Amino acid sequence: MLIPSLLGISVIIYTILALAPGDPFGQLLTNPNVPAAVVASLRAKFGLDDPIWLRYLHWLVAMLHGDWGFSFASRINVSTLILERLPVSLAILGAAELLAILIAIPVGVLAGTRPYSIFDKIANTLAFVGFSLPTFFTGLVLILIFSIRLNWLPFVFQSNMSSTGLTWLWQNILQSIMPVTVLGLFQGAALVRYVRASVLDVVRLDYVTTARAKGIGERKVIMRHIVRNALIPVVTLVAVQLPVVFGGAIITEQIFRIPGMGSLLISSILSDDTPVVMAITFVYAVLVIVFNLIADLLYAWLDPRIAYR
Amino acid sequence: MTERLLDIRDLRTWFNTDDGMVRAVDGVSLHVNRGETLAVVGESGSGKTVTARSVLKLIDMPPGRFAGGEILWRGRDLIPASNSEIDKIRAREIAMIFQEPMTALNPVYTVGDQIAEPLRAHENLSRRAALARAAELMRLVQIPDPERRVRDYPHQFSGGMRQRVVIAIAIACGPQLLIADEPTTALDVTIQAQILDLLNDMKARFGMAIMLITHAMGVVAENADRVVVMYAGKVVEAAPVEELFANPRHPYTQGLIRAIPRVDAKAQHRTRLAQIPGTVPSLINPPAGCRFAARCTFATDACVAAEPVLKPVGPDHTVACIL
Numbered sequence: 001m002l003i004p005s006l007l008g009i010s011v012i013i014y015t016i017l018a019l020a021p022g023d024p025f026g027q028l029l030t031n032p033n034v035p036a037a038v039v040a041s042l043r044a045k046f047g048l049d050d051p052i053w054l055r056y057l058h059w060l061v062a063m064l065h066g067d068w069g070f071s072f073a074s075r076i077n078v079s080t081l082i083l084e085r086l087p088v089s090l091a092i093l094g095a096a097e098l099l100a101i102l103i104a105i106p107v108g109v110l111a112g113t114r115p116y117s118i119f120d121k122i123a124n125t126l127a128f129v130g131f132s133l134p135t136f137f138t139g140l141v142l143i144l145i146f147s148i149r150l151n152w153l154p155f156v157f158q159s160n161m162s163s164t165g166l167t168w169l170w171q172n173i174l175q176s177i178m179p180v181t182v183l184g185l186f187q188g189a190a191l192v193r194y195v196r197a198s199v200l201d202v203v204r205l206d207y208v209t210t211a212r213a214k215g216i217g218e219r220k221v222i223m224r225h226i227v228r229n230a231l232i233p234v235v236t237l238v239a240v241q242l243p244v245v246f247g248g249a250i251i252t253e254q255i256f257r258i259p260g261m262g263s264l265l266i267s268s269i270l271s272d273d274t275p276v277v278m279a280i281t282f283v284y285a286v287l288v289i290v291f292n293l294i295a296d297l298l299y300a301w302l303d304p305r306i307a308y309r
Numbered sequence: 310m311t312e313r314l315l316d317i318r319d320l321r322t323w324f325n326t327d328d329g330m331v332r333a334v335d336g337v338s339l340h341v342n343r344g345e346t347l348a349v350v351g352e353s354g355s356g357k358t359v360t361a362r363s364v365l366k367l368i369d370m371p372p373g374r375f376a377g378g379e380i381l382w383r384g385r386d387l388i389p390a391s392n393s394e395i396d397k398i399r400a401r402e403i404a405m406i407f408q409e410p411m412t413a414l415n416p417v418y419t420v421g422d423q424i425a426e427p428l429r430a431h432e433n434l435s436r437r438a439a440l441a442r443a444a445e446l447m448r449l450v451q452i453p454d455p456e457r458r459v460r461d462y463p464h465q466f467s468g469g470m471r472q473r474v475v476i477a478i479a480i481a482c483g484p485q486l487l488i489a490d491e492p493t494t495a496l497d498v499t500i501q502a503q504i505l506d507l508l509n510d511m512k513a514r515f516g517m518a519i520m521l522i523t524h525a526m527g528v529v530a531e532n533a534d535r536v537v538v539m540y541a542g543k544v545v546e547a548a549p550v551e552e553l554f555a556n557p558r559h560p561y562t563q564g565l566i567r568a569i570p571r572v573d574a575k576a577q578h579r580t581r582l583a584q585i586p587g588t589v590p591s592l593i594n595p596p597a598g599c600r601f602a603a604r605c606t607f608a609t610d611a612c613v614a615a616e617p618v619l620k621p622v623g624p625d626h627t628v629a630c631i632l
Contacts, residue, residue, distance in 0.1 A: 205412060206407055206409050206412040206413045207412060207413055207414055207415040207416075209367055209407065209413075210407065210413045210414065210415075210423075210475070210478070211415065211426070212365075212367055212399070213365055213367060213399055213400065213404065213405045214399060214400045214426055214427040214430065214478065215395070215396040215397065215398065215399030215400040215401060215427065215430060215431065216396070216426055216427065216430040217393070217396055217430070218392065220430070224418075224426075225415055228417060229415065229416075229417055232417075302417070303416070303417060304416070304417060304462040304464070305416055305462070305464045
């Protein structure tokens with residue numbers, strides 16, 4: 001299932017990008033210092049005037065050989081470019097998602113096991129607020145407070161710092177605090193509502209009453225019989241949503257000037273750098289499919305009723 | 310002199326709802342003697358399940374609350390007892406089985422682990438020892454091939470087999486009282502008889518008392534020593550089983566007995582099965598006087614005027630009816 005899906009996705013992305021207006025050599029054409037013959041030979045070299053299907057096959061064969069193409073704008077290999085950016089995005093997003101989970105699970109479980117209590121009402125309200133505030137707003141507010149007013153944290157993210165060792169680590173932590181907080185709280189707010197709803201679904205099931213009647217203590221009832229079962233759909237949801245978060249983080253990356261995949265995608269689109277756009281979109285597609293697969297495997301592992309076939 | 314294991318006195322369990330206070334159990338008194346089977350009968354909404362769950366404090370509070378009364382377990386009132394005190398009684402002294410075997414087991418744990426859970430909590434057994442005991446218990450409740458099946462998950466069992474697992478969980482710590490809330494309602498007729506046989510077998514083997522909640526008078530006749538008939542949150546009649554079937558005094562009890570299908574000689578006339586017209590009244594604003602009056606063919610003005618109290622009409626036989 002994996003391979004045909006990826007092939008199909010790549011065909012669609014490639015066709016759409018090829019049909020899209022814009023030409024990587026558009027700027028060369030309007031530049032009077034470049035002779036027309038040079039432009040024509042360059043176009044021929046990169047095969048830009050071939051039919052779409054032929055270009056797609058060229059791209060596919062190259063891709064399978066590990067050649068992701070050449071960035072017209074940056075004049076380096078696309079794979080080098082992506083390998084430079086991907087770790088930054090993964091680190092920030094991973095930390096943010098971890099923060100979201102660490103907040104959402106305890107808060108959601110506490111709220112779900114005490115529905116309509118004061119704690120539940122406060123948690124629900126805060127989750128709603130957090131979920132409603134867009135990250136570009138909260139991000140700017142944080143920058144305004146912590147970088148400009150208090151001057152505690154840097155607001156331009158740097159990937160090529162000169163320092164090494166512990167100083168390097170400390171500086172990276174400092175510059176990651178705000179983006180991770182903004183993304184993590186936003187994700188966490190959405191997740192709290194899922195966890196709470198899932199816990200509420202489980203608490204009224206008969207087996208929870210069976211567990212209570214065993215006299216094993218409310219703590220064990222909650223941990224073993226409510227949380228364990230309520231987290232099954234949540235785990236799947238997190239796994240499926242991660243790539244979506246990846247896409248959504250593009251805006252946050254722009255605000256904090258994080259040199260990640262998102263800012264690379266936007267600058268590539270702006271400079272008509274088709275090979276890079278193609279590669280990034282393809283990476284996103286791979287992430288979606290891989291995380292869906294992970295979700296399925298996790299589900300089967302967590303719920304014995306679902307068998308591997 | 311028989312010992313009263315459980316003695317419920319004037320219990321009131323009410324529920325706060327958006328529509329008002331539902332008086333699901335409103336002044337119920339009943340007791341269970343050591344080693345006997347007490348059947349609690351009544352139709353849906355009569356308060357029998359709430360009474361049963363109140364004993365182990367398995368009522369969600371809120372919306373539920375105890376509005377009065379006592380639940381004396383071996384002389385000690387459970388209502389003011391703390392959660393940890395109740396946890397010591399649950400499974401060890403009073404165990405409970407439920408109506409729906411399909412949903413009473415947690416789908417993500419093996420049945421062995423679920424049977425072992427109360428053993429590990431109350432008897433400090435290691436996981437290995439508890440699982441070995443779980444297999445023994447499964448053999449006891451006649452589940453074939455228990456050593457292999459302890460590692461199976463609930464979805465790999467049929468409804469009847471799951472109810473046997475639920476019974477194995479209940480008897481794991483050797484309780485003195487087993488509360489069985491409609492244990493056979495969700496099962497096929499042939500399986501029902503097997504489960505009831507099994508319960509009687511366990512009762513004889515361990516000398517435990519059973520509080521059998523049911524709406525089936527046939528089940529009552531075959532299994533109970535004494536019977537309590539509930540209607541609209543109240544006890545309307547209580548008697549030993551032979552006495553109740555031979556000499557039912559309350560019109561509601563008489564109606565329940567007439568509603569048992571018969572296939573003997575008397576049924577040759579192909580008469581329509583008797584029924585009690587109407588439904589259980591609202592428990593938010595229960596009618597004044599006798600709550601059964603609206604459905605009772607013998608009702609008079611006196612029935613609506615004052616609420617009848619339980620009064621003795623024979624040895625160990627009480628009835629709440631002015632007639």
